[in-house]
Amino acid sequence: MSYAIVVFVKTPGFSEIKTRLSKDLGEKQTLCFYKHCVEKTKQKCLNLASSNNYSFYWAVAEKEAQNHLIWNDQKVLLQTGQDLGQRLHSISTQLKTLNHEGYFFMGADCPHFNVDVINEAKNYLDT
Numbered sequence: 068m069s070y071a072i073v074v075f076v077k078t079p080g081f082s083e084i085k086t087r088l089s090k091d092l093g094e095k096q097t098l099c100f101y102k103h104c105v106e107k108t109k110q111k112c113l114n115l116a117s118s119n120n121y122s123f124y125w126a127v128a129e130k131e132a133q134n135h136l137i138w139n140d141q142k143v144l145l146q147t148g149q150d151l152g153q154r155l156h157s158i159s160t161q162l163k164t165l166n167h168e169g170y171f172f173m174g175a176d177c178p179h180f181n182v183d184v185i186n187e188a189k190n191y192l193d194t
Contacts, residue, residue, distance in 0.1 A: 068169050068193060069168055070168075070169045070171070070189060070192075071124055071169075072116055072124070072171050072173070073170055073171065073173070074109070074124070075173070075174050076105065076126065076138070078137065081129040084097060084101045085097050104176045107178030108177060108178045111182070119186065121171075122165075125143045126143075126144050126158045126172075127145055145161075169189065
């Protein structure tokens, strides 16, 4: 099977980032935190993808930000829809057209995710 890891993101400067957190930390510290999470999540996903032959994508929330510098070094899919279910469906549909039969969705703010959980899920899907 062909697998993809997809990280759902919002682009700084195009959408508000972590609004509940910014109420306490302020916008500058929240943006710093978010960018750090994005970078750490990216590195972990790239390592996981390369060691397991997965494809890696950013699922970007803003059409005008698809080519933003923060994402431009990786493949980008555009989230469409009004709610989370619609956005997940839109990305799932795009992945199917790219011939991915299995995929793992996550947010950008989870740089400490457990790689073993994804590999276990892949093993389960392969059976």
